Amino acid sequence: MGTLKPLVIGDLVAKYPVIQGGMGVGISLSSLAGAVAKAGGVGIISTAQIGFKQPDFLKNPLEANLRAIGEEMKKAREIAPEGIIGFNIMVATKNYASYVKKAVIAGADIIISGAGLPVSLPEYVAEAAEEAGIKLKTKIAPIVSTVKSAMVICKMWDRKFNQAPDLVVVEGPLAGGHLGFSREDLSELGVDTEDVEHTFQQAKYDEEVRGIIRLVREYGEKYNKVIPVVTAGGIYTHEDVMHQIDLGADGVQVATRFVTTRECDAPEEFKEAYIKSSKEDIVITKSPVGMPGRAIKNPFLDHVANTPFKLEHCYDCLEKCDRKTIPYCITKALISSAEGRTEDGLVFCGSNAYRAEKMETVDEVMKDLVFGE
Structure with a gap:
């Protein structure tokens, strides 16, 4: 079994290189994110209709969601005062800028953003800190799926904002939920949308991941910083984790495996x-x-x-x-x-x-992912 290093994102250090993927609506909120952060990983709250339990959600969904961002972050911090906790915010969300700014003000350590290219994420994060009169500490991470999409976002941020990502998440064709890639992306990879399971070629996608890692490293050198690359999609066991580390990834993002934990916010x-x-x-x-x-x-x-x-x-x-x-x-x-x-x-x-067979705890899942125990 391999040994895993901590995940270092600027001045943030997670004991284990495991980010819990954001899952909306209501699947990864404060309970799951807090538990993962407490266990040594990075806990992520999904902002997708995060306020659906608020009494005024039907009448004022935006206000309810923005209020819930602050409430869920507060509860997650109570679970893991020293842990790393952030938000997943979809670019496709209406009023995207408002969600980003609220997450920054709520004290997000990191914002991970996909379902579209987060072209203006650096601008919104900086504006939020300035408007609130707080020191900017929130790290930003785009979700990409191909070398092409990684190049587009890195070039744009470089040209428009003179900065590079703090972290890059690579979401592969085996990921869940609203996928971070288009049908065109799948076609470029030679994967049939209707039959991903049989047309997905791991070895071919591994090369794509290596290409993204090389590209990100170039931008890290330009800005004199280390930009970790974390891979996501279909990662379920310690062996899956080690495969990604062997490719050169600095960590993994895992979502599905955490759903069947007692701490997950989803109903039974x-x-x-x-x-x-x-x-x-x-x-x-x-x-x-x-x-x-x-x-x-x-x-x-x-x-x-x-x-x-x-x-x-x-x-x-x-x-x-x-x-x-x-x-x-x-x-x-x-x-x-x-x-x-x-x-x-x-x-x-x-x-x-389908591989889930029983309920587990977050600690048990982390131990299995990190140590294979």
Whole structure:
């Protein structure tokens, strides 16, 4: 078994090189993020409709979500006062800038951002600190999937803001939820969107990861800093972790494995959906805004594929949502699952969700990922 080094992100040092992936709606909030940070990893809270439990969420979703960002961070800090805690914020989110600024003011150690290229993330983070009159400490990390996307974001930040990322997350084709890559990205990698499991070639993608690491290293040298690269997607065991480290990655981002922990914020029904699922149940689905997503096949997915949809209420969640043509409301679908009605909702997952056989604790999962025990 290999030995893992701490994950160093500027002045932040995580005992173990494991970032818990952000999962919305309501799956990775303060309980899970706090537990992971306390266990020596990096805990990540998802801002995706984070305020869905707030009493005014239906009437004022933006205000409810922004308020919840502060509340969830406070609760996570109480669990892990010395831990590293941050947020995952999707670029596709409506009012993206407001979420970023609120996360900075709430004291986020890091913001990880994907589902689109976070072109203006450095600007929003700097503005938030300046407007609040606080010292800027929040690290920023784009999610990329190819050398091409990594080059685009690094070039843009270099040219527009004279800076480089503090961390880069590489999300591969086996990741879960709203995926950080497009169907075009998959095509470039020779992967069939409808049959990822059989067309994904690990060795070929490993070369893509090595290419991203080389590119990021160049920008690190330009700015005289070490920019760690963390890989994500399909990482479930210690062997998976060591494979990524052997490629040259500085750490891993793991989400699916943490869902079936006692500390995960998801309801028991959501966790049971993972435990009961089979490999054949995990499918690539199309979100209402066209992005691919990975989920567990259930009556909800069967229903939306064959039933006309009429929007009853808009939650103002995604920037490019066309209310007239969407096949279903993704917020409503995800909230249903987050409230335990998994047969009537969307159950996002990673490619290995079917491997979950029992409930574990965050400590047990961390020990297995880091030490293989």
